[in-house]
Amino acid sequence: QGQLVQSGTEVKKPGASVKVSCKASGYSFTSYYIHWVRQAPGQGLEWMGIIHPGAGSTSFARKFQDRLSMTRDTSTSTVYMELYGLRSEDTALYYCARATRTGYSWFDPWGQGTLVTVSS
Amino acid sequence: EIILTQSPATLSLSPGERATLSCGASQSLASNYLAWYQQKPGLAPRLLIYDASSRATGVPDRFSGSGSGTDFTLTISRLEPEDFAVYYCQQYGSSVTFGQGTRLEIK
Numbered sequence: 001q002g003q004l005v006q007s008g009t010e011v012k013k014p015g016a017s018v019k020v021s022c023k024a025s026g027y028s029f030t031s032y033y034i035h036w037v038r039q040a041p042g043q044g045l046e047w048m049g050i051i052h053p054g055a056g057s058t059s060f061a062r063k064f065q066d067r068l069s070m071t072r073d074t075s076t077s078t079v080y081m082e083l084y085g086l087r088s089e090d091t092a093l094y095y096c097a098r099a100t101r102t103g104y105s106w107f108d109p110w111g112q113g114t115l116v117t118v119s120s
Numbered sequence: 121e122i123i124l125t126q127s128p129a130t131l132s133l134s135p136g137e138r139a140t141l142s143c144g145a146s147q148s149l150a151s152n153y154l155a156w157y158q159q160k161p162g163l164a165p166r167l168l169i170y171d172a173s174s175r176a177t178g179v180p181d182r183f184s185g186s187g188s189g190t191d192f193t194l195t196i197s198r199l200e201p202e203d204f205a206v207y208y209c210q211q212y213g214s215s216v217t218f219g220q221g222t223r224l225e226i227k
Contacts, residue, residue, distance in 0.1 A: 035216065044219070047216040047218065106168065
């Protein structure tokens with residue numbers, strides 16, 4: 001089935017960047033796309049982007065295209081999401097989630113979430 | 121971008137009752153590429169339904185999905201206490217977008 005385990009809580013100042021990790025286990029890491037989704041406090045789910053862990057190719061939602069990066073380390077089965085130029089409205093829970101081999105699909109499983117707080 | 125609109129925003133029902141949650145898409149979804157998730161406080165979303173009507177592994181059969189094109193429904197046939205949560209629909213026919221959620225609360 002597989003499991004995704006994310007890094008811990010982050011507190012950042014406005015203008016800084018944050019890098020969140022998502023370690024996969026229990027399945028073929030390079031065969032399944034990983035997506036990132038965020039959830040602001042008390043709000044709904046917002047899709048950020050997708051990475052193919054095998055090829056390293058990425059695609060981002062338009063609103064994040066100029067300040068989002070996704071990378072992967074196949075030796076540790078880990079993907080990384082880095083968001084630059086943080087502002088208070090980036091305060092949210094950030095989730096990684098596995099899609100199917102085709103890329104755009106339902107998400108299962110999800111990581112446990114990483115809280116990122118942006119505050120001066 | 122495909123916009124998903126969920127209704128109602130809040131649904132108040134009692135255990136044992138039937139729940140019907142709706143998700144409308146701004147454009148017809150290719151191959152009915154729609155999923156439903158349940159989210160409880162402090163937890164990640166849990167996949168319930170994919171491809172509009174296929175139940176995910178381990179999901180009780182009181183949960184069912186239906187619909188096609190632009191109109192989709194999640195039905196919980198007989199509510200259990202653990203079913204009270206927030207439910208989201210997601211489309212993956214054209215990139216990915218989520219609905220704003222329906223909160224299912226105990227009446």
